[in-house]
Amino acid sequence: MEDIEHIVKKLKLIDENGVRLDGRRFDELRPIRIEAGILKKADGSAYIEWGNNRVLAAVYGPREAHPRHRQDPAKALVQCRYNMAPFSVTDRKRPGPDRRSVEISKVISEAFERVVFTEQFPRTSVDIFIEVLQADAGTRCAGLTAASVALADAGIPMRDLVASCASGKIGGVVCLDLNKDEDNFGEADCPMAIVHRTGEIVLLQMDGHLTQEEFHKAMDLSTEAAKRIYELQREALLRRYASVAEDMEEPRGGVPEPPAGVDEL
Amino acid sequence: MTEVIPELMREHIHRLAASGKRTDGRAFDETRKLVIEKNYIKTAEGSARVRLGNTDVLVGVKIDVGEPYPDTPNSGVLSTSAELIPMASPSFEAGPPSPVAIEVARVVDRGIRETKTVNLEKLCITPKEKVWIMFIDIHALDYDGNLFDAASYGAVAALSCAKVPASKLGQKDYRLPMEHWPISVTSAKIGDTIVVDPNLDEERIANARLTVATDENGDLRAMQKGLRGSFRWDEVRKVIETSERVGRVIREAIRA
Amino acid sequence: MDGSYPARRQVVIPGELLDERGLKPGSGTFREGGKIFAARLGIRSEGDGYVSVVPLGGRYIPGTRDAVIGKVIDAGPSHWLVDINSPYPAPLHATESPWRVEFGDTERYLRVGDAILAGVLAVDEAMHVQLTMADREFGLLQGGQILEISPAKVPRLLGRQGSMISLIRDFARVRMFVGQNGRIWLDGGPDDVAHAVHVIHMIEDYAPLTGLTDTVREYLESAYGRPATGPTERD
Numbered sequence: 001m002e003d004i005e006h007i008v009k010k011l012k013l014i015d016e017n018g019v020r021l022d023g024r025r026f027d028e029l030r031p032i033r034i035e036a037g038i039l040k041k042a043d044g045s046a047y048i049e050w051g052n053n054r055v056l057a058a059v060y061g062p063r064e065a066h067p068r069h070r071q072d073p074a075k076a077l078v079q080c081r082y083n084m085a086p087f088s089v090t091d092r093k094r095p096g097p098d099r100r101s102v103e104i105s106k107v108i109s110e111a112f113e114r115v116v117f118t119e120q121f122p123r124t125s126v127d128i129f130i131e132v133l134q135a136d137a138g139t140r141c142a143g144l145t146a147a148s149v150a151l152a153d154a155g156i157p158m159r160d161l162v163a164s165c166a167s168g169k170i171g172g173v174v175c176l177d178l179n180k181d182e183d184n185f186g187e188a189d190c191p192m193a194i195v196h197r198t199g200e201i202v203l204l205q206m207d208g209h210l211t212q213e214e215f216h217k218a219m220d221l222s223t224e225a226a227k228r229i230y231e232l233q234r235e236a237l238l239r240r241y242a243s244v245a246e247d248m249e250e251p252r253g254g255v256p257e258p259p260a261g262v263d264e265l
Numbered sequence: 266m267t268e269v270i271p272e273l274m275r276e277h278i279h280r281l282a283a284s285g286k287r288t289d290g291r292a293f294d295e296t297r298k299l300v301i302e303k304n305y306i307k308t309a310e311g312s313a314r315v316r317l318g319n320t321d322v323l324v325g326v327k328i329d330v331g332e333p334y335p336d337t338p339n340s341g342v343l344s345t346s347a348e349l350i351p352m353a354s355p356s357f358e359a360g361p362p363s364p365v366a367i368e369v370a371r372v373v374d375r376g377i378r379e380t381k382t383v384n385l386e387k388l389c390i391t392p393k394e395k396v397w398i399m400f401i402d403i404h405a406l407d408y409d410g411n412l413f414d415a416a417s418y419g420a421v422a423a424l425s426c427a428k429v430p431a432s433k434l435g436q437k438d439y440r441l442p443m444e445h446w447p448i449s450v451t452s453a454k455i456g457d458t459i460v461v462d463p464n465l466d467e468e469r470i471a472n473a474r475l476t477v478a479t480d481e482n483g484d485l486r487a488m489q490k491g492l493r494g495s496f497r498w499d500e501v502r503k504v505i506e507t508s509e510r511v512g513r514v515i516r517e518a519i520r521a
Numbered sequence: 522m523d524g525s526y527p528a529r530r531q532v533v534i535p536g537e538l539l540d541e542r543g544l545k546p547g548s549g550t551f552r553e554g555g556k557i558f559a560a561r562l563g564i565r566s567e568g569d570g571y572v573s574v575v576p577l578g579g580r581y582i583p584g585t586r587d588a589v590i591g592k593v594i595d596a597g598p599s600h601w602l603v604d605i606n607s608p609y610p611a612p613l614h615a616t617e618s619p620w621r622v623e624f625g626d627t628e629r630y631l632r633v634g635d636a637i638l639a640g641v642l643a644v645d646e647a648m649h650v651q652l653t654m655a656d657r658e659f660g661l662l663q664g665g666q667i668l669e670i671s672p673a674k675v676p677r678l679l680g681r682q683g684s685m686i687s688l689i690r691d692f693a694r695v696r697m698f699v700g701q702n703g704r705i706w707l708d709g710g711p712d713d714v715a716h717a718v719h720v721i722h723m724i725e726d727y728a729p730l731t732g733l734t735d736t737v738r739e740y741l742e743s744a745y746g747r748p749a750t751g752p753t754e755r756d
Contacts, residue, residue: 037578043578043579043580044578044579061580061608062580062608063580063608064608064609064610115535117551117560120646120647120648121608121647121648122647123609124608124609152534152535152561152562153562153578153579154578154579154580155561155562155563155576155577155578155579155580155582155673156561156579157535157549157551157560157561158535158536158560158561159535159536159551159553159558159560160535160536160558161534161535161536195536196536197536197558234534237532237534237562238532238534241532241562241577241578242532
């Protein structure tokens with residue numbers, strides 16, 4: 001590892017012309033591709049390629065929460081399990097949750113709890129699984145972005161899709177969407193997730209060193225990028241379902257029932 | 266959480282079998298469509314994604330420098346594990362490997378180890394000190410029956426395109442040399458009928474299951490009987506003969 | 522948004538604006554700040570002063586008077602629990618069955634693993650369903666087989682005013698019950714059943730915007746070697 005550090009420090013993560021090692025400018029996202037509904041067994045699923053990240057997200061639910069003592073009589077639980085496959089990283093990761101995965105699972109669960117209409121399904125659980133197949137930094141953002149699509153694919157009622165991305169600082173410059181080398185040798189990284197329509201931040205973490213001004217610059221970059229990411233999420237869902245629209249009969253039954261108790265938020 | 270199979274489906278599958286048919290229209294000795302994508306994951310030294318019908322398995326091979334086991338000081342190390350991740354099926358739970366996952370990993374491991382698919386003696390760097398450690402990690406993504414075969418094909422395919430990262434020692438990376446090609450073929454017994462490559466419906470109602478791994482010479486390399494029922498010897502012979510025949514076709518696909 | 526709303530049969534995603542001119546919020550929607558938004562992925566639908574979203578995927582969301590195919594997963598002293606592919610297992614009380622069941626004797630009539638055709642008696646806002654088998658059309662399913670498709674595809678399978686089902690029955694002599702919960706029970710001669718199953722998978726997987734009915738008709742006409750006898754619907 002010492003050899004590599006030595007070499008990278010000689011290289012500039014971002015040069016005088018504002019060009020990064022992979023050719024991107026400070027405000028450019030890595031290429032992103034999202035596909036909805038790629039698994040058969042799960043109620044909803046999505047696959048995302050984000051730069052060199054490859055992440056699969058799947059949703060089961062709402063389904064009865066087990067064990068019974070964990071059920072909430074007033075609402076659905078939102079339980080996310082973020083996991084990295086052993087071969088997803090350069091130095092093999094031992095199978096099973098480590099402390100980092102447990103923490104990421106928790107903050108992602110909490111992000112979605114804000115948008116899912118949990119009160120419509122008491123005593124159940126909405127189970128979200130995020131599996132990182134190939135990692136290149138920003139996996140929690142990629143996973144959360146894919147999980148939003150998977151939740152919609154599963155028909156889970158939500159206020160909105162959630163888009164997620166990270167910004168940080170490399171070579172003294174605030175930049176969007178750090179890859180692995182930039183994250184390892186940069187000065188700060190700040191993942192965040194935002195509810196598209198309302199702009200509410202449902203996930204926010206930071207590690208490293210930023211002045212307040214730098215932090216606000218970073219958040220501006222992320223917020224703008226999140227709008228582009230939302231469009232990709234939306235397109236993935238429309239692509240999956242556009243053809244069904246024409247064949248559908250009128251909804252069955254008489255006057256549609258109003259949703260359970262949600263009004264004037 | 267196990268899924269309840271309607272009794273009428275059990276009867277339906279038995280009835281079909283008695284009249285020579287299967288739920289998906291296959292012949293008894295016909296396998297599902299097999300799709301193999303090698304080098305699927307860049308962060309692994311070797312990898313393959315295998316789809317056998319709707320069963321979807323991703324296998325990654327990680328190779329790194331490590332210490333040999335004390336009782337085999339001049340030999341590389343092979344370790345296989347399987348994760349049946351919860352997204353693959355409503356009946357898979359998160360947590361430490363279940364007995365099903367452990368059995369799949371061990372059977373796949375035996376097939377590869379006993380065949381000397383990869384000659385571990387050739388993976389020694391410095392005797393008694395440094396050898397190449399190979400981890401085979403099986404990740405089931407979508408489960409529609411017959412993990413044994415899908416995982417086994419994935420493991421062999423992943424090994425076949427793996428590169429030993431000798432650049433870590435200042436040398437050139439090289440292709441992992443494959444010496445043998447074990448192919449596992451699983452059959453399930455439904456009543457008195459034996460079907461190859463059971464799908465999930467068939468697996469759930471089968472009485473017994475037999476996995477047979479053969480090599481390119483038709484010799485047997487590994488066997489595993491599963492589930493609560495039993496086989497007669499003539500049935501075992503038939504399964505072996507089918508496994509060898511079907512195995513030959515699949516070996517071509519994996520070697521390609 | 523540019524002030525225009527999704528067209529009649531357009532796919533909408535959660536959080537998308539459906540109306541701000543005074544329609545009332547129907548199922549699959551929510552109201553916020555005087556505007557109505559989609560809560561689920563689905564098709565925007567308007568009627569009777571309501572705007573709603575017809576779901577496109579996900580588990581079965583029960584509606585009163587739906588016919589469903591369920592699997593018995595538990596038997597209690599005076600009721601059974603039935604899995605209907607919905608967030609909750611649904612109770613079927615002994616009093617709602619076609620039999621006179623003594624207390625504790627439920628397993629004489631229905632056991633774990635049995636498949637039944639039942640009706641949704643009631644659904645409350647918390648999505649708890651009560652089933653009934655009191656009508657003559659309901660009962661224990663025996664023989665045949667069960668297929669599962671996404672509940673959202675059931676309207677496609679039924680077709681406008683049952684036209685798709687009529688088309689299938691025109692050719693294949695099968696007994697078929699289509700549950701609103703995406704489960705289908707079929708019984709008949711092996712060839713007829715095979716053709717019906719093929720058509721059902723075709724309907725479920727069909728991707729293009731139009732031409733489904735034609736594609737199904739072509740398959741059946743070719744499989745049976747004769748033209749359809751019913752009125753031909755084109756799309």
